[in-house]
Amino acid sequence: MSRRFGILYSxxxxxxxxGGAAAVAALVLWAIGASPAATFAVILTGPLQDLFSVxxxxxxxxxxxxxxxxxxxxxxxxxxxIGAEGQILIGILAATGVxxxxxxLPGAVLLPLCLVAGAAGGAVWGGIAGVLRxxxxxxxxxxxxxxxxxxxxxxxxxxxxxxIDPAELMTGSGTPQSMRLPRAAWLDRLVPGTRIHTGLLxxxxxxxxxxxxxxxxxxGFRMRAAGSGSKAARYAGIPVERxxxxxxxxxxxxxxxAGAIEVQGVHHRAIEAISSGYGFAAIVVAxxxxxxxxxxxxxxxxxxLLLVGADMTQxxxxxxxxxxxxxxxxxxxxxxxxxxxxxxxxxxxxxWKLVSRLGAPREKGAGT
Amino acid sequence: MQELxxxxxxxxxxxxxxxxxxxxxxxxxxxLALVGENGAGKSxxxxxxxxxxxxxxxxxxxxxxxxxxxxxxxxFDLGIGMVHQNFMLVPSMTVAENVALGMKSLQRGIRLDxxxxxxxxxxxxxHHELPVNPDAPVWQLSVGEQxxxxxxxxxxxxxxxxxxxxPTSALTPQETDDLLDRLKRMxxxxxxxxxxxxxxxxKALSDRVTILRQGAVAFSGSTASQSAAELxxxxxxxxxxxxxxELSGTPGREVLSVRSLRVRGDRGHxxxxxxxxxxxxGEILGLAGVSGNGQRELxxxxxxxxxxxxxxxxxDGAEITGCSPREIIDRGMGYVPEDRHxxxxxxxxxxxxxxxxxxxxxxxxxxxGVLRPGEIQRNAAELRERFDIRCSSTAVAAGTLSGGNIxxxxxxxxxxxxxxxxxxxxxxxxxxxxxxxxxxxQLLALRASAVGILLVSExxxxxxxxxxxxxxxxxxxxxxxxxxxxxxxxxxxxxxxxVTA
Numbered sequence: 001m002s003r004r005f006g007i008l009y010s011x012x013x014x015x016x017x018x019g020g021a022a023a024v025a026a027l028v029l030w031a032i033g034a035s036p037a038a039t040f041a042v043i044l045t046g047p048l049q050d051l052f053s054v055x056x057x058x059x060x061x062x063x064x065x066x067x068x069x070x071x072x073x074x075x076x077x078x079x080x081x082i083g084a085e086g087q088i089l090i091g092i093l094a095a096t097g098v099x100x101x102x103x104x105l106p107g108a109v110l111l112p113l114c115l116v117a118g119a120a121g122g123a124v125w126g127g128i129a130g131v132l133r134x135x136x137x138x139x140x141x142x143x144x145x146x147x148x149x150x151x152x153x154x155x156x157x158x159x160x161x162x163x164i165d166p167a168e169l170m171t172g173s174g175t176p177q178s179m180r181l182p183r184a185a186w187l188d189r190l191v192p193g194t195r196i197h198t199g200l201l202x203x204x205x206x207x208x209x210x211x212x213x214x215x216x217x218x219x220g221f222r223m224r225a226a227g228s229g230s231k232a233a234r235y236a237g238i239p240v241e242r243x244x245x246x247x248x249x250x251x252x253x254x255x256x257x258a259g260a261i262e263v264q265g266v267h268h269r270a271i272e273a274i275s276s277g278y279g280f281a282a283i284v285v286a287x288x289x290x291x292x293x294x295x296x297x298x299x300x301x302x303x304x305l306l307l308v309g310a311d312m313t314q315x316x317x318x319x320x321x322x323x324x325x326x327x328x329x330x331x332x333x334x335x336x337x338x339x340x341x342x343x344x345x346x347x348x349x350x351x352w353k354l355v356s357r358l359g360a361p362r363e364k365g366a367g368t
Numbered sequence: 369m370q371e372l373x374x375x376x377x378x379x380x381x382x383x384x385x386x387x388x389x390x391x392x393x394x395x396x397x398x399x400l401a402l403v404g405e406n407g408a409g410k411s412x413x414x415x416x417x418x419x420x421x422x423x424x425x426x427x428x429x430x431x432x433x434x435x436x437x438x439x440x441x442x443x444f445d446l447g448i449g450m451v452h453q454n455f456m457l458v459p460s461m462t463v464a465e466n467v468a469l470g471m472k473s474l475q476r477g478i479r480l481d482x483x484x485x486x487x488x489x490x491x492x493x494x495h496h497e498l499p500v501n502p503d504a505p506v507w508q509l510s511v512g513e514q515x516x517x518x519x520x521x522x523x524x525x526x527x528x529x530x531x532x533x534x535p536t537s538a539l540t541p542q543e544t545d546d547l548l549d550r551l552k553r554m555x556x557x558x559x560x561x562x563x564x565x566x567x568x569x570x571k572a573l574s575d576r577v578t579i580l581r582q583g584a585v586a587f588s589g590s591t592a593s594q595s596a597a598e599l600x601x602x603x604x605x606x607x608x609x610x611x612x613x614e615l616s617g618t619p620g621r622e623v624l625s626v627r628s629l630r631v632r633g634d635r636g637h638x639x640x641x642x643x644x645x646x647x648x649x650g651e652i653l654g655l656a657g658v659s660g661n662g663q664r665e666l667x668x669x670x671x672x673x674x675x676x677x678x679x680x681x682x683x684d685g686a687e688i689t690g691c692s693p694r695e696i697i698d699r700g701m702g703y704v705p706e707d708r709h710x711x712x713x714x715x716x717x718x719x720x721x722x723x724x725x726x727x728x729x730x731x732x733x734x735x736x737g738v739l740r741p742g743e744i745q746r747n748a749a750e751l752r753e754r755f756d757i758r759c760s761s762t763a764v765a766a767g768t769l770s771g772g773n774i775x776x777x778x779x780x781x782x783x784x785x786x787x788x789x790x791x792x793x794x795x796x797x798x799x800x801x802x803x804x805x806x807x808x809x810q811l812l813a814l815r816a817s818a819v820g821i822l823l824v825s826e827x828x829x830x831x832x833x834x835x836x837x838x839x840x841x842x843x844x845x846x847x848x849x850x851x852x853x854x855x856x857x858x859x860x861x862x863x864x865x866x867v868t869a
Contacts, residue, residue, distance in 0.1 A: 229714030
C-alpha cells in the first residue's frame with residue numbers, strides 16, 4: 001500500500017465526515033425554516049467576496065492555528081487538553097499585565113516580552129493539569145475543564161477589578177476592559193485598513209517548528225511514543241510522566257501565546273469574550289487537521305471561514321450565528337466517528353484492496 | 369450428530385485466500401487434531417464452523433445433510449460448541465452463574481433459574497467426570513479448573529461436537545495430562561476437534577490429524593502413521609530442527625544476581641517472596657513455572673519497572689536495585705517482555721522507529737536532540753535483513769506485523785544493543801515454528817557470545833532444549849535449580865506444581 005494512498009484515504013475519510021456533518025447541519029437549518037443551500041452558499045462564499053472579509057478569515061485562523069498546534073502536541077502525547085480556553089485567558093492576562101506594567105520599554109523588547117509572558121502564563125495553567133495527571137493520576141479532561149471555569153472567573157474578576165481601565169471608572173460606564181496596551185506592544189498590521197497582523201507569520205513559522213519538534217527531535221519522539229504506547233515507552237526507558245508534563249506545558253504555552261497575539265494584534269486591550277470559544281473550536285480544528293501541523297493550517301482557515309460566514313448569515317440570511325456551533329458539534333461527532341476508519345489499518349487495507357481491484361486498469365491514467 | 373463433514377470450504381479475504389478448498393470430517397467418538405502454523409487458516413475454518421463467517425464456496429454437512437450456519441446460534445443448535453483459548457468466564461461470578469449466562473432456556477420472564485443451572489452443572493460434571501464446584505466463584509479457581517468449567521459450560525449448552533482451541537496452552541504438564549485423560553474418556557459420545565501447536569499432545573490424543581498449510585490441507589490421515597517430526601515437516605513444508613543447547617563452553621562470572629528479592633504484585637500481595645537467582649555469562653538459565661507464580665513481577669523488577677520491597681539485584685557486579693528503567697537499560701540489560709504488542713513495541717510506530725525505541729537519543733541516531741532519519745532508516749534496513757523481519761517496508765506500523773515478526777523486531781532491537789544480560793519472557797509464545805526456530809537460534813548465538821540469559825517460559829520443551837540450568841519458580845520463590853542434563857519433564861512438572869520430593 002503506497003504512502004500516497006494512505007494520505008488520499010485519510011483525506012477521503014475526512015471529506016466524508018465533513019459531508020455527514022453538513023448533512024446534519026442542513027437538516028437543522030431546514031427544521032428552523034432556513035434554506036440550507038442558501039445558508040451554506042453564504043457561509044462558504046460570502047467571506048471570499050472582498051479583501052476585508054478574506055483577511056478577517058485569516059484573523060480568525062491565527063488563534064485557531066496556534067491553539068490547535070498545542071492541542072495536537074498534547075493529543076499526540078496521550079493527554080487530552082480541553083483547557084485551551086482557560087489557557088488563552090491566562091495568556092491574555094499575562095501579556096496585558098506585562099505590557100501595562102512596563103509601558104516605557106521599547107517595542108523591540110516589550111513586544112516579545114509580552115508574547116513570552118502570554119505563553120508562560122498559558123504554560124503554567126496547562127502545566128497544572130499535566131502535573132496533576134503525572135503525579136496524582138488526575139484525569140486531565142476533568143482538570144482542564146475545571147481550570148477553564150477558574151480561569152474564566154479569574155479573567156472576569158481581573159477585568160472588573162484590579163485591571164479595569166480607570167477611564168471606565170471615571171466615566172462611570174464600567175465596561176469590564178483593561179487599559180489600552182502601549183503602542184510598542186502592538187503587532188504590526190500586514191495589510192493597511194484590515195485587522196490582519198504579523199501574528200499570522202508567527203503562527204505559520206510555529207507550524208513548521210511543531211512539525212520538526214514532533215517528527216525530527218528526540219523530545220518529539222519521546223512524546224509521541226508515550227502517547228501512542230505508554231506501556232512500551234515505559235519499558236523502553238522513556239519517562240512517560242515527564243513527557244506528559246512537557247506536553248501540557250507546550251500545549252498551554254501555545255494557547256497562552258494565541259491569547260497574547262490576539263490581544264496584541266487585534267484588540268489591543270483585554271476585553272470580555274475576547275476568545276469567543278477559540279479554545280474549543282481549535283480542538284475541532286486539530287482533529288479535523290488530522291493532528292498534523294500541515295493539516296491544521298487549512299483546517300484553521302476553513303473554520304475561520306465558517307466563523308466569518310456565520311456572522312454574514314446572521315446579517316444576510318437571518319440565520320443565527322449560533323448555528324455554526326451546531327455545525328461544529330456535528331463535525332466533532334463526525335470526525336470522532338471517522339477516527340475508527342482513519343486509524344484502523346484493516347479498514348485502510350480493505351479500502352486499498354477495493355481501490356486496486358476497481359482501479360487496476362485505470363490506475364496509471366488516474367496517476368495514483 | 370453422528371458425523372460432520374466439510375467439503376471444499378473456500379474463504380477469501382481481500383488479497384488473502386484464507387481457506388482453499390478445505391475438506392475434513394469428524395465422526396462421533398473421534399478426536400480430529402487440526403494443526404498448522406499461524407495464518408494457516410485454522411481460525412478462519414473454525415470461525416466458519418462456529419457460524420461467525422460464511423464460506424465463499426463449499427458446504428457443511430451434518431449426518432449427510434447440508435446445513436447453513438448463518439450465525440453462532442445456528443451452530444449451537446446443531447451442537448457445535450467452541451472452547452476458546454482465552455477463557456470466556458466472568459471472574460466475579462460463580463461457576464453456575466457463568467453457565468447460566470449463555471442459556472436462554474433458563475430465563476423465566478425476567479427471572480433467571482439459577483437452581484436449574486446449578487442442577488445441570490452438577491449433572492454434566494458428574495456424567496463426564498469433570499469435577500467442578502458449581503458455587504465457587506471463578507476467580508478462586510486454578511487455570512486447570514477454569515478449563516474444566518469452560519468444558520462443562522459448553523456441554524451444558526448441549527454441544528456434541530467440541531472445538532478446543534489450544535486448550536493446554538496455560539496448563540502445567542500434570543494438568544495437561546489430566547485434561548487429555550478426561551477428554552479421552554469423554555470421547556465415546558462426543559466428537560472433538562483439537563487445535564494445537566504441541567505435536568506430542570496431538571499424538572497422544574487424536575485418532576486422525578488434518579494439517580493445514582497456507583490455507584490448504586497439506587495432510588489428512590491417521591495420527592499413528594506419522595511421527596511428531598514428520599508432522600512438523602508437513603506443517604511447515606520443510607524439515608524443522610529445533611536447535612538445542614549443546615552445553616559447550618564454560619559459563620563465566622555472574623552477570624545477573626538476585627538476592628532475597630521481595631516484590632509486590634498488582635493486587636498488593638507478595639508476588640516474589642525472597643527469591644534468589646544467579647545467571648552467569650554465557651549461560652541460559654531457564655525459569656520454568658506455571659504463569660502467575662511471579663515470573664511477570666520478577667521480569668518487571670529486573671527491568672526497574674516495579675518497585676522492590678527488599679532484596680538486591682546486581683547487573684555485572686553493579687547494584688541496580690531501585691534504578692530507573694533508563695539506567696538499567698544503559699547498563700546493559702536487554703528485555704524481551706511478555707506482552708509483545710503492548711510492552712515490546714509501540715504498535716502505531718513504524719518498524720524503523722521501534723528498532724531505535726531505546727537508542728534514538730544516542731549519538732548515532734540523533735545530534736543535539738535532532739533525529740537523523742537517514743541513519744534510523746539505514747539501521748532498520750540492516751536489521752530487517754539480518755533478522756529476517758518480513759514487512760513490506762520498514763515504514764509500516766509495527767503493530768500490523770505478525771506475532772513472530774514483531775518478536776523479531778524486539779529481539780533485533782535488544783540484541784544489537786550488545787546487552788550483558790537478557791531477560792526473555794515467553795519469547796516464542798504463539799509464534800509459528802519457523803519464527804520459533806529462528807528465535808531459539810538467536811538466543812543460542814547470544815549465549816555463545818557470553819551474554820547471560822534468563823529465559824522465562826512455560827514450555828518445558830523450550831526450556832529443556834535451550835537451558836544450561838533450569839530453575840523452577842513456585843509462588844514467588846525458586847523451588848529448585850537443576851542442571852538441564854538431569855532435568856526430566858516429569859520432575860520439572862512436579863516442581864512446577866509445588867511438589868518437592
